[in-house]
Amino acid sequence: MSKYLVISSDCHAGLPPERYRDYVDPEYRETFDLALPVQMEMLSQASEKFLVADINREWRRGRERQLAGAWDHAERVEVLDGDGIAGEIIFPDGITESNTPPFGAGLSLPTEDVDPNLQWAGARAHNRWMAELCGLAPERRAGVAIVPALWDVDEAVREVEWARDNGLKGVLLPCMWGKLAPYHHPKYDPLWAACQDLGLVAHFHSGPAPTEDYFGGSLFAPADGEEQVELPGAVGIYISEVAWWNVRPLTFLIWGGVFERFPKIKVAITEGTSIWVPSYLELLDQRYGVTPYSAKLGDFTSHLSMKPSEYFARNVMVGASCMPRREAELRNEIGVGNIMWGSDYPHPEGSWPQTRDQMVETFHGLPESDIAAMLGGNAASFYGFDREALQPLVDRIGPDKSWFNA
């Protein structure tokens, strides 16, 4: 036992867009063929505009083979072995701006100006392929099914059942609901029941945010004849706010009593950092307590038998991708049992190909049991990985415990 079991709580995979065709329901293939060139053009524009094309190209150069692990089983095994990662939770959107599912059914799951049937078709195509990918190494891969749950809860429940029947271990839900019902609405109870009873983790993954507020878009477009103004600091605002939009659903779940009615449901908030946890829980607990501020607002807590922080400790995990040292130092305030390290492969903001250095920088000198929990133990329990089955792999590829000595 000289090695740590490492499970990345945040990895991504996706096919090159054209290869999703065979996974799309036949009745949507004609639409797929029409939409593909549009999607390719949009991805290309996005990667020129929002991301900085030069930096991305530079970063990708010479790594094409390893990045193909975004969809290729053998390459993926080689990269993860090299990183010392025995298990992984797999979200959609592989190589940034390149491997997103059809019909905009990727991480952000927009609810406006989209066709729900098409988004569902794209999600199902990805889920089918994801089940295949995970089936090639089921002891290592916990795949996450895309579930655009906001339009039709019955359909969402059926997809949760399909995911369980096909070996997937969790579902990805939209972080933003637009003009649809937020997550405290009781209509979602069958969805929470299905996740709880079938043991699938419900995920909210960072990324979505009201980008039109930052970058303009159609919201405050210039009038005829005016020039489009560049909005200074838009990217800074996005990366400052995006973690809040990622955790926002949790506020609705907690106050909505979802953890009260479904005490065994498991929820993960992924890639939104963990730095917000202590002050977030302190705020909610303060609001939960009776104060002069809340007295005028009447009774809004008697449907909750526990404090918000207690639900968090019991039901919620934080997927702490590329966790910085500072968050490891705060682990007791955050909850050492609620943190799951992640590598975010194959995204350029992820730890690969510097995973070993980043891990050691973050965790060196901490107690062995804390490191073991955050690097893999917590995720193993939460997702039900078979530790015994993984042990020979860990013995071969896992990071040496001695690397982390102070």
Add this chain to the structure above:
Amino acid sequence: MSKYLVISSDCHAGLPPERYRDYVDPEYRETFDLALPVQMEMLSQASEKFLVADINREWRRGRERQLAGAWDHAERVEVLDGDGIAGEIIFPDGITESNTPPFGAGLSLPTEDVDPNLQWAGARAHNRWMAELCGLAPERRAGVAIVPALWDVDEAVREVEWARDNGLKGVLLPCMWGKLAPYHHPKYDPLWAACQDLGLVAHFHSGPAPTEDYFGGSLFAPADGEEQVELPGAVGIYISEVAWWNVRPLTFLIWGGVFERFPKIKVAITEGTSIWVPSYLELLDQRYGVTPYSAKLGDFTSHLSMKPSEYFARNVMVGASCMPRREAELRNEIGVGNIMWGSDYPHPEGSWPQTRDQMVETFHGLPESDIAAMLGGNAASFYGFDREALQPLVDRIGPDKSWFNA
């Protein structure tokens, strides 16, 4: 000097709705007469629904005379003297749900389903009355003008000039912009220039939030034949999120470079607690630093010569209404020079009529200079109160320093 100078950074005043008539521009008086009964009905409904009518009625019973200080000069003097408060910053919306300006021009300043001309007319009516109220005790009262700045920046600038010419000390800006341009848009530069050059503090006051997300409203109304579902925990979600919506404009100002281009502008974030400050600044500073996360996003910091926390320390004050002990203990992390205590009179969540007890509970045992700064010294400098003129009043009504001994 055995007494503290106390300035409340958060007080409210407003006329009973019908008495605003004389302050409304003549061309809007006919509309005023038509709108008044509708407004009265809406206030009555709001106070039955959102607030808990019983609690409010109970709280008001026997305090009718002191609550009339919301608009009556003499009563206001008596209440503030009794609280030991020598100076105050005055926002609109006096008695909760009763003294709001005409045409919905109160604290929340909505941008959708409203007539901009009417909201401006309501704001101007209130500002005229506020200038009168402050004129009755100019050394004690720093009035805040309502400025619905999002529709027309030139008009906003003219109102800032009017406010300065009429003795007001600050402006209240909308916390939420709906589909209009957020505050990093360069079109607002003339507004920031006016505030800076005329020395008026720009305020964002807590209250607005996307309440339809919490309470339903028209957003996800039931279909024909369905019953309206009660959404559990809606109030809890509101009071958990509202501080974030209050500070959100600051994120846009900081990244938008407003403090870089207008280094002397003064901004106050009022009644949003101060508990968020340390983690907020830590987050923004982290994003400002170069990380693998931000590298792929290109240059978004070179237009800022200082870290976000440095702009905050220099340009921003927090109006910490009814500040709890916990925030006083965190004063050095928040910035002891950036905290301004407030009483929130005449709101039921405010400290009155237990101001002395609450103050002592919050500040007892802290260094005298820190208490002096937070209770009044910071506000005196920020708003330019004449401390010498106030000294005789402080000697008469101010809280004894000895009350705060450990």
